[in-house]
Structure formats: structure tokens, C-alpha cells
Amino acid sequence: MESVLDLVLGHFNYWAVIALLMIGLYGIIARQNLLKKLACLSIFQTGVFLLFISWGYRHDATVPILAEGFSRYANPLPQVLMLTAIVVGVATLAVGYALIVRIHKAYGSIEEDAILEKDQQEQE
Amino acid sequence: MIDVVLNIVLLLFLLTMAVSILFIRHLMAMAMLFGLYSLLTAALFLVLDAPDVAFTEAAVGTGISTVLMLATLAITGIHKEKRPKIHLPALLLCTLVGGLLVVISLDLPPLGDEQSPALQGVAKHYLEKGKEETGVPNVVTAVLASYRGFDTLGEVAVIFTGGVCVLMLLGHWRQKPSVKVKNKIRITSR
Known part of the structure; x- marks a missing residue:
């Protein structure tokens, strides 16, 4: 019983991250609305951030700012990597939103099937 | 706890x-x-x-x-x-990939583990020698700006490219001048 609880407490973060990743992946594939696709892409991204930050966590440690009286700090490396990734993620999202605005200007819709239909009509 | x-x-x-x-x-x-x-x-x-x-x-x-x-x-x-429809192949794919990932996750070190591979190697060096080598008490800042400065430079390049892309896509600044130029040519040709 004890070991099962330990397993759940130790791995719950990973399972939650996997659930987030799969919700994001499903949304990217299945949803027709382009804005929603981008939101789901963002959920996927956040899942990856959480995975890295979970790897950096240490029990009974404090934030990685060196100070007198503390000797155990969280791992700074994943935090630095995710700091970069968050900002880059927003840059990608901004390009995505700009693309949506352009697509809406050209097609008058941001639903994927409506856009495809219009494309086929033009080809005929 | x-x-x-x-x-x-x-x-x-x-x-x-x-x-x-x-x-x-x-x-x-x-x-x-x-x-x-x-x-x-x-x-x-x-x-x-x-x-x-x-x-x-x-x-x-x-x-x-x-x-x-x-x-x-x-x-x-x-x-x-x-109204969205249920996308069965995507659902199947996500369940499959998610299940595989859960099986793999059992081999990962538990949260907060001291023996976790992420803590060995360079991370240890940053924590022990960071203050000595850079003089910054915040280790995250030290790594971001000093040890991995080139990373941050690359990040700035990505943001710049993103900004340029957005400007080119929305392109209000591009359409207006081209109209003006056309008018000018017309006027001079007359």
C-alpha cells in the first residue's frame, strides 16, 4: 500500500503532463476552428514546460537563488531552458495569430472545412 | 508534504x-x-x-x-x-500514444528524486561554482546570461524573426505605399 502511494505521488506530475499533451494533440487534429487549434498547441507546449520544471524539482529544497543558511536548491538548468522556450512559444503563437487574420481576410472564415470547400470551388 | x-x-x-x-x-x-x-x-x-x-x-x-x-x-x-464532431482516428491515436507514454513514465525518476540524472553533471556545477564564476546569486540568471548567453542571443533572433513575420503577414505598411506609387506613375505619364 505504501509503495503504491509513493508511486502515485512520485509520478502524478508525469501523468498529468501526459494528459495535457494528449488533450492538446487531440485538439490540434480534431478541432476545425483554427483559433482553437492554436490554443490546443499552446496546451501541448505548457505540458512540455511542466515536464521540465517537474524534473528540476527537489524535495526540501528552495528556489535557486544562493543565500546564507540554505544549502539545497532546485535544479536551475531546466528552468533556464523553459524560460527561453516560453518566450519562443509566444513568438510562434503571434505568427499563428497573424496567419489566422490573413486567412480570415482571404476566405472569410476560420473553420478548416469551410476553407477547404472554398479552395475546391475555386479550383473548379 | x-x-x-x-x-x-x-x-x-x-x-x-x-x-x-x-x-x-x-x-x-x-x-x-x-x-x-x-x-x-x-x-x-x-x-x-x-x-x-x-x-x-x-x-x-x-x-x-x-x-x-x-x-x-x-x-x-x-x-x-x-459544433465539433468526435474524430475517432485522433481519439484512438491519442489513447495509444498516451498509454505508451504512461508505461514509459514508470521508468522516470519520481518527483524530487535526489538520484535523478537531471541533477548530475552540469547542473551541479552551476549550483556549486555559479556564484564564484559569475558573481550572480540568482543561478537561473547566471546560466541564462552568462553560461548560456548564446542561447539567449538565439532566442532574441527567434523573437525578431517572429516580429518581422507578423509585420509582413499583416502588412498594412506595404499596401498603402504601393497604391500611392501607382497613382504617381499615372500622373506623370499623363
Whole structure:
């Protein structure tokens, strides 16, 4: 019983991250609305951030700012990597939103099937 | 112990938020939920001892991302999503990949483990020698600006490229001058 609880407490973060990743992946594939696709892409991204930050966590440690009286700090490396990734993620999202605005200007819709239909009509 | 409990409660909130983002059909409400989702992520980062990442997520994820999403909504003027259908192949794929990942996750070191491979090697060096070598007490800043300065330079290059892309895509500055030039040519040819 004890070991099962330990397993759940130790791995719950990973399972939650996997659930987030799969919700994001499903949304990217299945949803027709382009804005929603981008939101789901963002959920996927956040899942990856959480995975890295979970790897950096240490029990009974404090934030990685060196100070007198503390000797155990969280791992700074994943935090630095995710700091970069968050900002880059927003840059990608901004390009995505700009693309949506352009697509809406050209097609008058941001639903994927409506856009495809219009494309086929033009080809005929 | 309180950390771990708080962590699990916040993760459950986060999952609820993600599911509701997936299923809500009103896009304005989705943008609001998305902002809340980012804020919860920031809180979670704080619980997991990463205040720098939490600041960035709160400012960039909650602030700028949500504003950009609202701006897109305002420009396109579309507020409702069509009723979505269940996409069976995607559902199957996600269950399969998710199941495989859960099986793999059992081999990962548990949360907060001292023997975790991520803690060995260069991370140890940063914590032990960081202050000596850079003189900055905040190790995250030291790594970001000193040890991995080129990384940050690359990040700035990516943001610059992103900004240029957005300007080129929206391109209001490009269309107006070309019209003016045409008129000028007409006037001179007459």
C-alpha cells in the first residue's frame, strides 16, 4: 500500500503532463476552428514546460537563488531552458495569430472545412 | 508534504481547465479560460520552486498571449465555433500514444528524486561554482546570461524573426505605399 502511494505521488506530475499533451494533440487534429487549434498547441507546449520544471524539482529544497543558511536548491538548468522556450512559444503563437487574420481576410472564415470547400470551388 | 498536495490540486485544476478549453464553443470564453490556464501554470511553477519561470509565464503567457488571442478575435469578429464532431482516428491515436507514454513514465525518476540524472553533471556545477564564476546569486540568471548567453542571443533572433513575420503577414505598411506609387506613375505619364 505504501509503495503504491509513493508511486502515485512520485509520478502524478508525469501523468498529468501526459494528459495535457494528449488533450492538446487531440485538439490540434480534431478541432476545425483554427483559433482553437492554436490554443490546443499552446496546451501541448505548457505540458512540455511542466515536464521540465517537474524534473528540476527537489524535495526540501528552495528556489535557486544562493543565500546564507540554505544549502539545497532546485535544479536551475531546466528552468533556464523553459524560460527561453516560453518566450519562443509566444513568438510562434503571434505568427499563428497573424496567419489566422490573413486567412480570415482571404476566405472569410476560420473553420478548416469551410476553407477547404472554398479552395475546391475555386479550383473548379 | 504540503508542496506535493498543492501541486496535485493545482494539476487537477489545470486538467479541468484544459478539458474545458477543448470543449467550450464560445471563443471569447475560451480566451478567458486560456488566460486562467496560463495563470494556473504560473502558480504551479511557483510551487515547483521556479519563480523566474513563473514570472515569465504570468507576464508572457497570461498577459501577451491572451491579449493577442483577444486581438485576433476582435479583428476576425468570429465568436462561435461550429459544433465539433468526435474524430475517432485522433481519439484512438491519442489513447495509444498516451498509454505508451504512461508505461514509459514508470521508468522516470519520481518527483524530487535526489538520484535523478537531471541533477548530475552540469547542473551541479552551476549550483556549486555559479556564484564564484559569475558573481550572480540568482543561478537561473547566471546560466541564462552568462553560461548560456548564446542561447539567449538565439532566442532574441527567434523573437525578431517572429516580429518581422507578423509585420509582413499583416502588412498594412506595404499596401498603402504601393497604391500611392501607382497613382504617381499615372500622373506623370499623363
